Amino acid sequence: MLKSTCVFALVLLLSACAEKPVKRYDAKQLLVDKCASCHNLDLPPKTYEDEKAPPMMAVAFHIKSFAQTQDESQRILKARAFVKDYVMNPSASKSFCDKESLASYGVMPSQKGKLTEDELDAISAYMFERYTQENLTKEQAIQNKLNAMPKGQLLAIKNNCLSCHRVEMKLVGPSFNSMAMKYRNSPETLKNKIRNGVGYMPAFKKLSDEELEEMSKFIFSTAKP
Numbered sequence: 001m002l003k004s005t006c007v008f009a010l011v012l013l014l015s016a017c018a019e020k021p022v023k024r025y026d027a028k029q030l031l032v033d034k035c036a037s038c039h040n041l042d043l044p045p046k047t048y049e050d051e052k053a054p055p056m057m058a059v060a061f062h063i064k065s066f067a068q069t070q071d072e073s074q075r076i077l078k079a080r081a082f083v084k085d086y087v088m089n090p091s092a093s094k095s096f097c098d099k100e101s102l103a104s105y106g107v108m109p110s111q112k113g114k115l116t117e118d119e120l121d122a123i124s125a126y127m128f129e130r131y132t133q134e135n136l137t138k139e140q141a142i143q144n145k146l147n148a149m150p151k152g153q154l155l156a157i158k159n160n161c162l163s164c165h166r167v168e169m170k171l172v173g174p175s176f177n178s179m180a181m182k183y184r185n186s187p188e189t190l191k192n193k194i195r196n197g198v199g200y201m202p203a204f205k206k207l208s209d210e211e212l213e214e215m216s217k218f219i220f221s222t223a224k225p
């Protein structure tokens with residue numbers, strides 16, 4: 001009995017020690033704070049205008065594919081090591097950027113003093129978790145879905161209408177298809193309710209006439225024949 005208590009105490013002590021030195025970083029935020037002033041962080045990047053540096057997605061894909069290793073299981077570690085070295089000690093000869101791009105961007109300025117080794121370590125880990133082919137495919141599928149949506153539905157999502165309304169089901173507010181039936185002969189009333197709010201529903205005064213029109217079109221399209 002005494003023995004097992006001791007073992008238990010020892011385990012507790014060890015696990016407490018093991019956890020202590022680990023400082024958790026919000027690597028996603030670090031990337032924004034330390035790298036986004038030059039590198040576009042979107043996955044995939046939505047615009048290539050006014051680029052100061054290659055998009056982070058391109059950097060990650062690039063470095064991962066150039067990382068020299070016989071052993072595939074070491075690839076991410078090698079890629080991370082490259083990033084950690086490059087950010088502090090960049091040079092034209094180390095860069096994997098092609099000559100033309102390098103000439104147009106100029107070599108990256110060293111970030112020494114702008115972030116700690118630990119922060120950089122967290123960033124390098126996050127880069128190769130975030131920018132993967134798998135995540136890119138996922139994001140593109142979401143993007144395609146959004147692009148295929150009627151404008152009004154997209155606006156309803158963007159304006160958080162769906163936190164209180166569903167198409168067929170009453171949630172906090174009535175369903176869209178019940179509104180469609182109720183206001184089918186008075187679309188202006190429906191638009192006014194959205195613009196001015198009603199009961200617990202907040203007003204949406206910032207919506208333009210076109211946006212209101214698109215949204216009401218979407219709501220009316222949900223009516224069941």
Ligand code: HEC
Binds near residue numbers: 063091106123
């Ligand atoms: C002041 C602008 C600037 C900031 C801030 C910056 N970079 Fe860069 N970075 C560049 C430019 C420009 C290039 C392209 C030229 C080159 O390869 O040196 C580059 C290239 C790189 C490369 C090499 C790409 C390759 O294909 O060889 C890596 C890795 C990189 N950046 C990582 C980072 C990370 C991580 C951060 C944030 C900690 C960061 N950079 C912050 C400007 C910047």
Ligand code: HEC
Binds near residue numbers: 159160162190191198
């Ligand atoms: C915070 C929750 C909430 C949000 C967000 C919200 N609504 Fe509502 N909505 C309600 C509630 C609750 C009602 C019922 C109010 C009442 O009748 O007292 C309502 C009523 C309505 C009505 C009138 C329905 C009727 O039968 O008279 C319309 C139209 C409507 N909402 C559309 C929208 C649209 C479009 C959006 C997004 C731009 C939106 N709502 C966002 C909660 C919300």
